[in-house]
Amino acid sequence: MIPRISIVGRWLATGAAALSLLACSQGDARPKSASAKAPPQPYARDPFPSTYRAYPGVPTLVRNVTVYDGEGGRIDNGQVLFADGKIVAVGQSVNAPADAQVIDGTGKWVTPGVVDIHSHLGDYPTPSVQAHSDGNEATGPITADVWAEHSVWPQDPGFSRALANGGVTTLQILPGSANLMGGRSVVLKNVYARTMQAMKFPGAPYGLKMACGENPKRVYGSKSRQPSTRMGNIAVDRATWAKAQSYRRKWDRYDADGGDMPDRDIAMDTLRGVLAGEILIQNHCYRADEMAIVEDMAKEFGYKVTAFHHAVEAYKIADILKANGTCAAVWADWYGFKMESYDGIGENLAILERAGACAMIHSDDENGIQRLNQEVAKVLASGRRAGIDIAPQVAWKWLSLGPATALGIADRTGSLKPGKMADVVLWNGDPFSVYTRPEKVWIDGALLFDATDPKRRPVSDFELGQPGSGDVK
């Protein structure tokens, strides 16, 4: 561990101790006993809680529409009803209340909102100026202490484009990939707010961003410090996990028995959360051989890799990923921009799907996030030509339920299942056609984008009063 982090950790621990002393003197009048251990006091797991509240909506019935339910189902000439922020019913015909707003979806499609598991909106916002570059705490290879949510600028104009052009209703904001352990992610509802907390997806688990390969070794190698090689990457990772195991033992013992509170270490809190299964590993990793090594490292230390991101070579090891229960979040057709992306092919997702591995699309890009449906359409076409014919309704899982599952929120969003959040997109045609656009987007049943209504088009503070403010984008 680098000294900077332990200094920060110690400072916070001191502060916490002072606070608890204060609490004792004010409220706790029990007599002190020299022999009895002080009872354990758990630290806050959610110190920046979500204040997100769904905006009001009206009971809405979309009928005469083609439905991809996000779980692999397709209903032609179907109906979707949602009310009070929740999906109520989806089917060939549903019973709607008399006061429901009725939308004729003839020639149109309804799908669950798109979930992007890999975004840097808010922490690399536009304008992309140095003053906004808040995604990589590139000051040490292990910065598990940083939380992406503390960088998120809720006024990023990119959120509106992801909504209006991409039908994105939920997104995970990750720190960048300069570091082996780059910090915690945060999951947001794509609803503008004055504060980050008010965008925060209620109850979504945190993720820990890890990175393999060229980025960390380049960033630190160029500073002549470890890691400068792939073997250095794994060495620093393993040393850190070993320390985390010891930290976990110390705190687990304290949580059970009480006594003297161990020193808090903010970075180690996150790793302890991973080892306890509360925080999900979201691991930037391109190459097949490297992913296999990371899987073994995870077994060595008793954690699980939830998803490899940018898994350009996942198609080579679909069987290994499947056996480990690890998802692959990938681009449709990015390749050739660096050595570890040299073997990218357009059939990656299709090969993974056919092999039964968990797979999904992701953007990692403020432009790509606006067209994830089109990215999937390209994969479908490439797959079909390779003899892998995947039905479009099955492919929609790559856009919603798959990423929601890998974020640990699939019980709440990601498909049009009764009781789930009414995160819904009405597309003005087949969403896998290049000629189709989102027409309406509801989040928790509230209409937050309408292509036919200039008033349902968000304008972030930054853009207000600027050239083109309120214009179509």
Added chain:
Amino acid sequence: MKRALLLLATMLASPVAAQTVAITGATVATGDGSAPIENGTVVFQNGRIVAAGPGIAVPAGAQVIDGRGKWVSPGFVAGFSDLGISDAAGVEESNDAGARNAPFNAAIDVAVAINPAEVKIANERLGGVTRALVAPEAAGSIFAGEGAVIDLGDDPDAVTRPRAFQFVELGESGGRLAGGSRPAAYAMLRDALAQAEDYRRNPAAFGGRERMSLVKRGDAQALLRVLDGSVPLVVHVERASDILTVLALPRDYPRLKLVLTGVSEGWMVAREIAAARVPVIAAALADLPAQFESLGATESNVGRMRAAGVQVALASTGNSGGEHNLRQYAGNLVAIARLPGHTGLAWGQALAAITSGPAAALGMDGEIGSLRAGRRADVVLWDGDPLELSSAPTAVWIDGRAQPMNSRQKALRDRYLVPTEGALPKAYER
């Protein structure tokens, strides 16, 4: 040496096929801005288009290809790419796009570095791309150097036109390259052009060899070609005010042939661009205030400029390997034409923006970019609408020569269709 090898290779592999080919019964999209024609015929011979359209007779002895249910279009022309000069952009050793520490700038000529065997060329060819405007990257000066037009054919002769344009960065990046400000970039531009004039007046007296000199002899020669209008000057700017500043340059340099690229705020000064008759090669879908110089960015930019009479083409953005997405960009501009408040392109205009458009920007639309008679026969047969994401080429001709429909990506795909290893390691499957 490289040039000699290139010449030798050219002589060995004749890129022109003499045979007459007729594709019949297809939907023909000529790429000149017109709407597609159903049940049309395309005839090409000796590497050139003979005719394309409805009611065209099939010449005797022609190889006839049944195009029923299919579409024919010209191959796409990638407006700005690093195809052929960078195997992997992030691998410095493989990347000849930019030269941060070179003493030269405008003299840098990418043509000598083009590698027709680079694997991305075959990959992108299978996406329907047949030509590319290959631009150097400005790294050590506002002048990037001279770009080339190349073909993506499976032969060792890739350069269609060397010195096809000079590329210069103005706007924010130009300011940065010039030492920190836009005014510094303009001072550098004007000083460099003045030095080129000095060189013209008296080549023998021209220094240009001093270590600190910004303009070497070669740079001066390259800039004279720009001043004479024999090489177009492609200027990267985004902001409306920057565009107007650039449009004023011909007042001082009257023979300058300007082309604008980037231009995300072009719609704000579209009438001025149209009046100046300066073509643009714009990013189709730039809709974010990516920098302070593009606060007005919108996907309607290209459509609004076109509506104002600007000659527009689409740039292939980013590193090479993404050129196959040109049709996706074009298709999106068709899609927004259906939405209130947006301005997009008609289908034929959208195809033109990725075929004849970039060619016309360099004055090469008489040579490439459409299926009009006399043009080089860069022809793609598609299994559907070429702008639709579900479509793909079933055959590609470049200069009339049928291209192999394989690539390294396809070989990788075939090797890993079943990811597990079989009786022998994967390394034995090929």
